[in-house]
Amino acid sequence: MTEGHIEVDYRLQSPEGALAGRVEALLLEQTVELPRSALRSSFVRDRLVGRVLGTEAVGPGDFRVTLAQPELATGDDPAQLLNVLFGNCSLQPDVQLEDVRLSPRIRQALGGPRFGIAGIRRLVGATGRALTCSVLKPIGLTNQESAQLCLNLSLGGLDIVKDDHGHADHSFGPFGERVRLCLKATEEAAESTGRRTLYVPNLTGSPATVLLQARLAREAGVGAVMVSPMLIGLPFLVDLASELGMPILAHPAFGGAQRVSPLALLGRLFPAFGADAVIFPSYGGRFSYSRAECGLIAGALTAPAGGSPPCFPVPAGGMKVANMGEALGFYGMETILLIGGSLLDAPDAGSLISRARQFVDAVARHPYTR
């Protein structure tokens, strides 16, 4: 790390002859936004302008460019950090944000995961294996129907049952009632299974709405919540993580809207801004991430830079009970496996519960090597 700087890797498409000028423009655009000739203050020239650490050809006209930008430019602020990383240059189609290495000072200002893997394991009470998770969907179910589904999945012995990230405070399923009924369902299931499933409601809306939902959730006795940081606004995650006092599961919805690599956004920024577990589309499902990308995301979450607490990878998106062995071999025990459709298309409650048990057993019995 360059002292007092954050390091940013971009992919940049440029003719080789124009590269030096294009890199200089990118460097200036992200902090001072003026050509050097217009910088009349020596403080600005010396302290606000970053430097180019390297450029590397990846292919013809395709370069990896590493910049060191002064942490001073971020003002220790989460929104301004995003602006320095990918504010204006997000509007330039020849640039993609590929990776980022935050400085200790910025990591501390953001706060990072408050609970991480250890905190979620404590809540769930499971060690030495991966965790199992499923989801209450589709939206449009009444709260009574969602709670019945929550009961069945809990009877199947899942560690975590979460709301769909499309669950808002809908007229057909108000937030507060859903939370109360689902908590009651996990309590009821625990009487027969002997172990309580962690129910994780989705918080969504403008900050005023989300803070209200957080209060309702806390008062109802919820142990962890989910948010979609790109829908609610990534800097808001910083406020939430510092106020909530419970683990936050982050969903990637709306996260592909920009040309930010999944590694940078989901693997680096989501945990740095306060997520304790990060959902991402696993390879082979209905989304596009490759096995290599998923490995990079999971690696960044479980082995973060600079002594931040490790954070749970939550592969999802078309995973199937039948493939658990392969997924567990790839992700290892420090993972929460999230299965939705492959459980929820069970024709009736009995087969749903037994599929959930099959999922739970496969995860419990897997011969973990890491």
Add this chain to the structure above:
Amino acid sequence: MTEGHIEVDYRLQSPEGALAGRVEALLLEQTVELPRSALRSSFVRDRLVGRVLGTEAVGPGDFRVTLAQPELATGDDPAQLLNVLFGNCSLQPDVQLEDVRLSPRIRQALGGPRFGIAGIRRLVGATGRALTCSVLKPIGLTNQESAQLCLNLSLGGLDIVKDDHGHADHSFGPFGERVRLCLKATEEAAESTGRRTLYVPNLTGSPATVLLQARLAREAGVGAVMVSPMLIGLPFLVDLASELGMPILAHPAFGGAQRVSPLALLGRLFPAFGADAVIFPSYGGRFSYSRAECGLIAGALTAPAGGSPPCFPVPAGGMKVANMGEALGFYGMETILLIGGSLLDAPDAGSLISRARQFVDAVARHPYTR
């Protein structure tokens, strides 16, 4: 409009033979996220699943797909609206969000521009011509230096002087002091010009920080503010617009360039969520938008659907004083022209003031035809 629905246009890359299946998957992904076979509730099947309004070939393997999605699925919530528009499918690289037509109910729930063109013209006190705007940059100036720049630009007679969107509550230029000094500068300039420039500070940070800045700004007597909705979180704009009681100028930073069209994001969603004026990179500058795209954005802002108040287009990004005539011919009088670098690279205060006057005069004298 389809009663009770929002209409969404996507561009979709798909082999023609696979199109029907791909469109069905897209339709379901954005609300229920399950195949129809897993939808056991008739309410869900009838009320939460949208329908395909049309598909149109744009090129080989390239289609425009129009979906009607039930407004019920959005729960009248800004974050869940984004999720229905481009939540999960933002993670699928074959889909781009091209345009959106919100229903009257959703437009009302979001609130739209509270001031729009009329409100900003009232504040500035100018009719029958375009408005002039410049910017305090670079970041790294002391607040005294920023205020001096604000004074010079105000002496040049500009209608609006705004913070750079990179101005946060930096150690080298704290927010509250900057606001006080810049307001004082516009007051001082008004004593010699007879007309007060509108100073627009940038609010940025997590919601807690931004709300604090908004309070400071209001107490200091600020008349309008700027935010970057994609940095602070688009749904937060809804809270801000309903609480602020002053016009909001929206900056496109972090708005991406590829997967959500500028028309949809800047032309439709920014004003629907509460912006009164929207900055966008004008054609021919250092960003990539074409003349046609800029025309679409400006048209969507000034002639919004469904009786919403018109909102100011603010073309920016490398515009030059020398090109004012061309820009004014293209954008017409309902526009705020934002010029930064082309003023700020003036070698001294005297030439800065005279260049600003030249800008102001060109805008005042232009023979507007619309």
